[in-house]
Amino acid sequence: MFLLLLVLAIGLSVKYLPGITTAELGIDQQLSRMHTAPLDAFARVLEFVFGPLFGPVLVLLIGLGVWLVRRRALDGLAFMLLACSGWVFSEVFKLIIARQRPDQSLLFDPLSPETGSNSFPSGHTCFAVALALAFYFLLPPGKWRGLVTILGSLTAIAVAWSRLYIGVHYLSDVIASFAASLAGVLLFAALWNRMGTAIEARQRQ
Numbered sequence: 205m206f207l208l209l210l211v212l213a214i215g216l217s218v219k220y221l222p223g224i225t226t227a228e229l230g231i232d233q234q235l236s237r238m239h240t241a242p243l244d245a246f247a248r249v250l251e252f253v254f255g256p257l258f259g260p261v262l263v264l265l266i267g268l269g270v271w272l273v274r275r276r277a278l279d280g281l282a283f284m285l286l287a288c289s290g291w292v293f294s295e296v297f298k299l300i301i302a303r304q305r306p307d308q309s310l311l312f313d314p315l316s317p318e319t320g321s322n323s324f325p326s327g328h329t330c331f332a333v334a335l336a337l338a339f340y341f342l343l344p345p346g347k348w349r350g351l352v353t354i355l356g357s358l359t360a361i362a363v364a365w366s367r368l369y370i371g372v373h374y375l376s377d378v379i380a381s382f383a384a385s386l387a388g389v390l391l392f393a394a395l396w397n398r399m400g401t402a403i404e405a406r407q408r409q
Contacts, residue, residue, distance in 0.1 A: 207383045207384070207386055207387035207390075208387050210380075210383055211297060211325065211380050211383050211384045211387065212297070212300070214376055214379075214380045214383075215297060215300065215301035215303070215324050215325075215380065216301065218301075218303060218324060218374065218376045218377075219301055219302070219303050219324070224376065225303075225374065228374040228375045228376060229306055229307075229310065229374070231368060231374075231375050232306050232311060232368060232371045232374065233310065233311060233312060235368055235369050235371070236311040236312040236313050236314070236371055237312045237313070239312075239313045239315070239369075243369065244315065246366070247315070247365075247366035247369045247370050248315075248370075250328070250362060250363050250366040251316075251328065251366060251367075251370060254328045254329075254331050254332050254335075254363050255328060256327070259291070259331050260288075262335075263283075263284050263287045263288060263335070264284065266283065266284075266287075267280040267281065267283050267284035267287075268280060270283050270342065279342070282341075282342075282396055283338050283339075283342055285392060285396065286334065286337065286338035286341060286389055286392060286393065286396075287331070287334050287335045287338040288334070289334055289385075289388040289389050289391070289392035290330040290331060290333055290334025290335075290337070290384070290385030290386075290388045290389055291327060291330055291331045291334060291385075291388075292388060293330065293384050293385065293387060293388030293391075294325050294326070294327045294330035294331075294381065294384055294385065294388075295327065297324060297325055297380075297384055298321075298322040298323075298324065298325070298327070301324040302321040302322070303321060303322075303323040303324040303374075303377070304319075304320070304321050304323060305318060305319055305320055305321075305322070305323040305372055305373070306323070306371055306372065306373070306374060308371065311371045314371060315369075315370045315371060316370050316371065316372050318372045323372075323373055323374060323377050324374075324376070324377045324380065325377050325378070325380045325381040325384045326363075326364065326367045326373045326377045326378045326381045327381075328363050328366075328367055329360060329363050329364045329367060329373075329377075329378045329381035329382070329385070330381045330384055330385040330388070331363075331385075332356075332359055332360040332363040332364075333360045333381060333382050333385035333386065333389075334385045334388065334389050335356065335359075336352070336353070336355075336356025336357060336359065336360055337356070337385070337386065337389045338389070339352045339356055340352060340353055340356065341389075341393065360382070364378035364379075364381065364382075365378075
């Protein structure tokens with residue numbers, strides 16, 4: 205509940221206090237002046253991999269892999285739903301806050317035609333965070349979980365940076381994405397612990 209209220213408070217603040225958006229636009233403008241071909245390509249790859257077109261395919265493939273390796277359909281399903289839960293939460297907040305995206309005409313080197321009132325929070329970043337958390341919950345305690353946690357965190361940070369670099373989000377959008385995604389994952393995990401236990405109990409009968 206705290207995380208939900210925190211994200212909501214940040215969202216309402218950035219929407220109704222125009223000085224924040226003006227200051228944050230300066231960050232996007234500065235990054236827009238630092239564009240290089242390699243960084244452009246890197247940001248574009250992250251945009252595609254964690255975007256709405258390829259993202260669901262990625263989750264499905266990993267979920268099927270988990271099912272085949274563990275031979276437990278519930279594990280694969282849990283992974284897919286966990287990975288998507290952060291994304292779903294981002295869409296809820298996008299509808300509530302309805303913050304306009306950065307004006308591309310104000311950037312030195314605009315890379316995306318993306319516009320609209322769905323800037324807060326970043327769906328790409330929420331998905332990257334949720335995917336990392338799904339792997340964390342999937343793996344047992346040990347070195348592999350630690351390694352995945354580090355790699356997942358770095359990936360989520362890279363995705364957050366890429367959204368600013370491309371110029372389609374503000375800093376507060378990507379920061380709030382971490383809290384929004386975590387809230388979604390934790391809420392779903394709590395529900396799954398109840399539902400999953402009940403489903404397993406029925407299967408054993």
